[in-house]
Amino acid sequence: MQYPETPEKASKFALGAFKRLNELGVAANPINFAIWYEYFAGKNHDLKKTVDALAISDGNPDSSVYADLYDRFIIAGANIARDREWSDRIDTVTERIVSALTASGSETEEYGAALKSFSGDLKTAESLEQIRGLVADIVSETESMDTRTRELYSRVSQSTDEITELRKALDDSRRDALTDSLTGVANRKCFDQKIFAAVEDSQANGESLSLIFADIDHFKDFNDTHGHQLGDQVLRLVGRTLHNSLKGKDTAARYGGEEFAIILPDTTSGGATSVAENIRKSIASKRLVKKGSDSDIGAVTISLGVTSYHAGEDITAFIERADQALYMAKKLGRNRVICEDKRTEIAAVGA
DSSP states (O other): OOOOOOHHHHHHHHHHHHHHHHHHTOOOOHHHHHHHHHHHHOOOHHHHHHHHHHTGGGSOOOHHHHHHHIIIIITTHHHHHHHHHHHHHHHHHHHHHHHHHHHHHHHHHHHHHHHHHHHHHHHHOOSHHHHHHHHHHHHHHHHHHHHHHHHHHHHHHHHHHHHHHHHHHHHHHHHHHTBOTTTSSBOHHHHHHHHHHHHHHHHHHOOOEEEEEEEETTHHHHHHHHOHHHHHHHHHHHHHHHHHHOOTTOEEEEEETTEEEEEEETOOHHHHHHHHHHHHHHHHTOEEEOTTSOOEEEEOOEEEEEEEOOTTOOHHHHHHHHHHHHHHHHHTTSSOEEETTTTEEEEOTTO
């Protein structure tokens, strides 16, 4: 992040941060201080919305909450700076194109004026030699204009290609900043952005909104038994399955560790439950094979909790209800879907 504040403003934000940390009884270490400094500075809107939604000012959250906020909203500022750098490079190339076109405009005017002059001279020419000389001048001027036009086209074409490459690099950077590198689905930062936007849309238009939380069953035991490489293979499998099971505005994200979240705009709890059950069956039907051998490791199962948004509900409460439904699915034996709204078990082992 960049801090262009004056010393007076910076002191004001710093004092506010120290005061809040003292009120909460939270250690004023660099991570915790940075969160509240950014909060009082007010420019990191996503951070402020998340802090307000978590209501951490009313409690004393675990240090991991601050660490997570720091990773998602402070460190991520490096990506913003990199985006600005690419934007500046695009502006530079664009200016080159404008400059070339401007020069071309003046050269075209000069060419037109020359032709007009030649036309007048032709009308008053008194000998064949004069006419031949004027025609030669016209040809020479036209060839010169043609050369300049080709050079202009080459410069514009080259600059356009450069802009296209820069924009692609910028888009890739932004996509990478919101994508979990291991599973290919959205990361936690993207989830936070999407869930806020989805709730705002639901409140504005009254459409249904559902949320699924999913957790890989016995993942820690699997990792301990088979190793992290196979554990990563399982995470990628789940990520691919989620991605292939969704459509439209739906978003699948890795919420953390072996836990995933799925945002389903314009979807009732019944529709979300069907999606969750299809995902559960799809993953359970796949068999894992150890790479480099024919060793069949077996199947992977997941547990899923489903809930739908209640009008006016706090985002934290919405997420908590989905998490509670997931907890119930795990408690009842795993490999099943629980719909929190109906308080019933939708699918169980062998269903």
